[in-house]
Amino acid sequence: MTDRPDPDLNDALMERYGDAVDAPDMPADVRQSLRRMASRGSCRRFQPTPVPDDLLQTLCAVALAAPTKSDLQQRDIVALKSEDRRARLADLVAGQDWVAAAPMVLVFCGNNRRQRLLHDWHDVPFANDHMDAVINAAADAAIAMAAFVTAAEAAGLGCCPISAVRNDAAAVSDLLGLPEHVFPFAGLAVGYPAHPPEIAMRLPLHVTCHVDTYREDGLKESVAAYDVRRARAQPYNRQRFVATFGTSDTYGWSEDKVRQYSQPERAEFGAFLRARGFQLD
Amino acid sequence: MTDRPDPDLNDALMERYGDAVDAPDMPADVRQSLRRMASRGSCRRFQPTPVPDDLLQTLCAVALAAPTKSDLQQRDIVALKSEDRRARLADLVAGQDWVAAAPMVLVFCGNNRRQRLLHDWHDVPFANDHMDAVINAAADAAIAMAAFVTAAEAAGLGCCPISAVRNDAAAVSDLLGLPEHVFPFAGLAVGYPAHPPEIAMRLPLHVTCHVDTYREDGLKESVAAYDVRRARAQPYNRQRFVATFGTSDTYGWSEDKVRQYSQPERAEFGAFLRARGFQLD
Numbered sequence: 001m002t003d004r005p006d007p008d009l010n011d012a013l014m015e016r017y018g019d020a021v022d023a024p025d026m027p028a029d030v031r032q033s034l035r036r037m038a039s040r041g042s043c044r045r046f047q048p049t050p051v052p053d054d055l056l057q058t059l060c061a062v063a064l065a066a067p068t069k070s071d072l073q074q075r076d077i078v079a080l081k082s083e084d085r086r087a088r089l090a091d092l093v094a095g096q097d098w099v100a101a102a103p104m105v106l107v108f109c110g111n112n113r114r115q116r117l118l119h120d121w122h123d124v125p126f127a128n129d130h131m132d133a134v135i136n137a138a139a140d141a142a143i144a145m146a147a148f149v150t151a152a153e154a155a156g157l158g159c160c161p162i163s164a165v166r167n168d169a170a171a172v173s174d175l176l177g178l179p180e181h182v183f184p185f186a187g188l189a190v191g192y193p194a195h196p197p198e199i200a201m202r203l204p205l206h207v208t209c210h211v212d213t214y215r216e217d218g219l220k221e222s223v224a225a226y227d228v229r230r231a232r233a234q235p236y237n238r239q240r241f242v243a244t245f246g247t248s249d250t251y252g253w254s255e256d257k258v259r260q261y262s263q264p265e266r267a268e269f270g271a272f273l274r275a276r277g278f279q280l281d
Numbered sequence: 282m283t284d285r286p287d288p289d290l291n292d293a294l295m296e297r298y299g300d301a302v303d304a305p306d307m308p309a310d311v312r313q314s315l316r317r318m319a320s321r322g323s324c325r326r327f328q329p330t331p332v333p334d335d336l337l338q339t340l341c342a343v344a345l346a347a348p349t350k351s352d353l354q355q356r357d358i359v360a361l362k363s364e365d366r367r368a369r370l371a372d373l374v375a376g377q378d379w380v381a382a383a384p385m386v387l388v389f390c391g392n393n394r395r396q397r398l399l400h401d402w403h404d405v406p407f408a409n410d411h412m413d414a415v416i417n418a419a420a421d422a423a424i425a426m427a428a429f430v431t432a433a434e435a436a437g438l439g440c441c442p443i444s445a446v447r448n449d450a451a452a453v454s455d456l457l458g459l460p461e462h463v464f465p466f467a468g469l470a471v472g473y474p475a476h477p478p479e480i481a482m483r484l485p486l487h488v489t490c491h492v493d494t495y496r497e498d499g500l501k502e503s504v505a506a507y508d509v510r511r512a513r514a515q516p517y518n519r520q521r522f523v524a525t526f527g528t529s530d531t532y533g534w535s536e537d538k539v540r541q542y543s544q545p546e547r548a549e550f551g552a553f554l555r556a557r558g559f560q561l562d
Contacts, residue, residue, distance in 0.1 A: 013342045023339040026436060033314050033435040037343045037428060058304040060490050061294045062318045064483055066427055067442045072538055073484050078491045085493050111489075114500070115542060121501060122539040124526075131551030131561060132447060135419050139444075139466070142420040146347055146427035147318060154314040155307060161348045163420075166413060177494040185420070202345055203354050208392075209341050210359045212366050213458040219395070220402060245405075257353055258403040261396060270412030270562050280412060280561045281551050 012039040012199065018229050019204050036154060041197025043158025044098045049192045051104045055155060063148035068140045072115060075140040078107045078176050085175065089187065092171050093164035102189035107165055108145040110137030113181035129279040141185035152190055158197060162187030169272040180277040201230045227252030293320040293480065299510050300485050317435060322478025324439025325379045330473045332385045336436060344429035349421045353396060356421040359388045359457050370468065373452050374445035383470035388446060389426040391418030394462035410560040422466035433471055439478060443468030450553040461558040482511045508533030
């Protein structure tokens with residue numbers, strides 16, 4: 001990570017959004033923390049160096065200090081320390097061979113089972129068999145994962161979330177020994193980066209940040225401009241489903257996302273959750 | 282925040298988990314970032330000082346640099362800058378009067394609408410009308426909120442997530458002008474803390490962190506010990522539903538959570554999502 005330029009916070013945000021963000025004066029250490037978060041990027045290529053156990057444990061502890069809905073703590077982390085298990089997980093996340101080479105893979109799980117056990121032990125009926133219970137557990141897992149990423153990146157590690165653990169969630173659950181009402185939310189590859197991350201451009205802030213009321217005036221034009229800006233600076237190195245859609249001369253973010261979601265992805269996840277005991281009403 | 286003791290990272294983790302975590306040697310700035318995250322806590326009482334606009338915008342920009350599923354960017358932030366709107370939101374999150382006094386409230390929303398609009402514009406059918414689409418958008422919102430919290434706390438602000446924006450999600454959506462396929466995931470109160478946060482104790486790491494395989498050996502005993510440890514250091518100042526359950530001499534975390542979930546909470550959220558155009562199959 002030594003050859004990474006160290007852009008100022010405003011520069012990192014300009015690169016990310018294409019909009020000027022004028023950060024206020026802040027103490028140097030705060031500015032540094034925010035700059036690190038602003039200039040982060042996912043990492044899929046790692047040095048072979050293992051992630052030390054004490055660092056991993058510290059990062060898990062820091063991550064689980066993040067907010068959790070009503071203090072219910074409905075998330076767990078399964079660290080795949082066995083190379084064999086990581087390889088087996090990699091087989092279950094189609095098209096992401098790089099996962100097998102990650103020095104560490106964590107799986108963040110939603111856990112609604114512990115809460116139900118508490119009800120058994122206290123002999124009090126559980127009255128929350130519905131959709132929101134799933135959202136709460138998934139969100140707890142997502143929040144813990146986000147905090148882990150921030151902490152790990154501060155410590156010089158690179159990370160990449162792997163939502164594809166939900167592609168074949170039943171097989172992943174079997175691999176991890178997950179019981180009913182526990183589900184894999186996302187994997188997270190972790191290691192020392194082989195090269196500095198790219199700052200993935202994001203939609204401009206006027207598209208995603210609203211004041212008082214949701215607005216989408218000029219959305220189509222804003223997305224078109226974002227497509228152009230991004231295609232110029234960060235062109236895709238392959239186009240999806242060329243056999244169906246042909247090759248596009250103006251291939252950008254929106255076309256890539258549309259081609260991706262022209263195919264069903266994880267249409268069975270609801271059925272998996274039901275099979276694991278959840279009501280989705 | 283000047284009277285806050287500045288515990289070392291290991292001390293903060295010991296206070297949080299009751300387990301010794303032996304953090305490795307790290308540069309001072311990294312240790313400081315991790316300590317800040319480890320010793321965080323939710324904040325519901327704020328100084329009247331407003332959150333400056335440029336700081337708010339910077340924090341939103343930093344938060345939206347967090348990972349997003351497949352780069353789909355299915356989350357938005359609505360900042361309630363109008364005091365009247367914050368008061369109206371406070372009316373919709375029952376039992377949380379403190380929300381009205383927060384200097385700023387953001388609502389993190391899942392947004393699957395933008396993706397569908399891209400399909401319209403490119404004239405490509407959207408093939409992902411299912412449960413996983415909802416999880417992805419909710420998780421994107423959760424990840425952005427978690428990153429916002431970390432960034433805001435680094436900048437000296439306090440935050441408290443408000444999942445109760447889903448209690449009457451239709452009314453909150455009307456207040457914010459959310460269209461179909463956009464939903465409120467959580468509110469976030471933000472401001473300068475009136476006093477230092479409490480470090481909420483968490484379940485011990487051997488309960489929530491697993492190696493290779495999910496395990497729950499000794500779970501009941503671990504929860505019982507946690508209940509005792511927490512009741513001693515951080516006793517609840519009120520018991521829930523005393524008319525039904527009576528007063529408990531050993532009221533702890535598990536009893537509080539069981540009493541809370543003895544009542545249905547947001548059982549209508551699935552119906553709300555369906556009414557807003559989502560398939561939950």
